[in-house]
Amino acid sequence: MAIPQSPLGLFGTDALIGEEDRAIRDTVRRYVEDKVRPHLAGWYESGEIPARDLAKELGGLGVLGMHLEGYGCAGTSATAYGLACMELEAGDSGLRSLVSVQGSLAMFAIWQHGSEEQKQEWLPRMAAGEVIGCFGLTEPDFGSNPAGMRTRAVRDGGDWVLEGTKMWITNGSVADVAVVWAQVQEGAEEKIRGFVVPTDTPGFTAPAIKQKMSLRASVTSELVLDGVRVPASAMLPKARGLAGPLSCLNEARYGIVFGALGAARDCLETALAYSGEREIFDKPLAGYQLTQAKLADMTLELGKAMLLALHLGRLKDAGTLTPAQVSLGKLNNVREALAIARECRTLLGAAGITLEYPIMRHANNLESVLTYEGTSEVHQLVIGQALTGRAAFR
Incomplete structure (x- = not known):
């Protein structure tokens, strides 16, 4: 029987990846295959995931905030982080989302915009998976337009008091700390500022969102801030305006560039294996021209997307990615x-x-990935603005 060719192997992309980055990728791949994949169908069907156990395992693996330097973080290349995201999402988008929100949103916000005290307090424990973080930006009425957020932080003596609601927050119900973005009155203007909020602060609740058809193997929550009082030291000192949270989203979006390819690769490898074994009219499904045309076209798109991801990884490692x-x-x-x-x-x-195979699970998950951290329409407008110099967001 013919041995099927690996889709990305046909493109020879391993030759474009350094030895250390390949080793990191392969370590994450083995972890997903051995420790996670056997449970994914059950987690997806039940809508439950052992997030705390996974966080500790992932922290031990060194992937939480892996592309950050210091404070217990591994300090890997951006390309290695992208490849890890690809392997995590080859398991499930929910697994990659847990890591992405922890490292590229919550940890990055503190690492990039926080005080030295905030970094020392939170980052080592988050890198180890002892503390789970979430990122409170999106609101029920403000997703693509975060500047319109209604959450407010009001100064009261030496404290800040937060009021508002956040929506579609990954890790929210299991988080120990939340990075919450709120409007703050500064002189005659309102500015968006970030706050590091322990989730056991009185007035902070995070009810889980359960009725999901996508990202079922992931914790998704609402955040309710009802008179949440935090000290002045909870504010992220280096984040002023919308540029603060957007810088974090760019980190997470970069991981998605690679992550989505993991889901696609897993689907394609599953289809290759199935079509080679499934007999239709007395010969394997893979032996038909229409099947091969589909497989060839999908391999072409996967390979081109991988080349794009690796190129963007190099740009990010060089510090020039826009x-x-x-x-x-x-x-x-x-x-x-x-x-x-x-x-x-x-x-x-x-x-x-069926959940016997991962394809429908991946497809359902990707429906969420398509619209979170920037819908396709928003990214088209970002690209359009770069091309024309004209903003068309309103």
């Missing part, structure tokens, strides 16, 4: 990953809708 380039990567790679998942589902027929 937000518009991150938008190029997220727009293309999530769009193509979702198309690959849907096409692979057709090759499995009815079996493709």
Whole structure:
């Protein structure tokens, strides 16, 4: 029997990845295969995930905040972080989301914008997975337009008092600390400022969102801030305005550029294996021209997306990656990953809708990845602005 060619192996992309980065990728791949994959279908079906146990395992693996330097973080290359995201999402988007929100949103916000005291207090424990973080930006009425947020922080003596609601917050119900963004009155202007809020602070609640068809193996929550009082030292001193939270989102979006390819690769490898074994009219499904045309087209798109991701990784490692380039990567790679998942589902027929195979789970998850941390439309507008010099967001 013919041995199928690995989709990315056909492109020879391993030759473009350094030895150390490949070793990190392979370590994460083995962890996902051995420790996580056997449980994913059950977690997805039940809508439950052992987030605290996973956080400790992932912290021991060194992937939480792995691309940050100091404070217990591994200080890897951006490319290595991207490859780790790809392997995590080859398991499940929810697993990559846990790591992404922890490292690229909550930890990065403190690392980039926090005081030395905040960094020392939180980052080592977050890197170890002893403390879970979440990132409170999106609100029920303000997703693509975070500048319109209604959450307010009001000075009261030496403290700040936070009032508001956040929505669609990954890790929220299990988090020990939340980075919360709020409008603050500074002179005649309102500015967006960030606050590091322990979740056991009185007035802070995080009810879980349960009725989901996507990202079921992930904790998604609402954050309710009802008179949450924090000291002045809780404010992130180096983040002023919307640029603060947007810098964090760019970090997380970069991980998605690679992560989505993990889901696509897993779908394509599953379809290759299935079509090689499934017999239709007395020969394998893989032996038909229509099947091979689908597999060839999907491999082409996956390979091109991988080349784009590696190119963006090099730009990030060189310190020259721009937000518009991150938008190029997220727009293309999530769009193509979702198309690959849907096409692979057709090759499995009815079996493709079951949890015996990962394809429908990936497809459902990618529907969330398509719209979180910037919808496709928003990324089109970011790219359009870079091309034309004209903002068309309103």
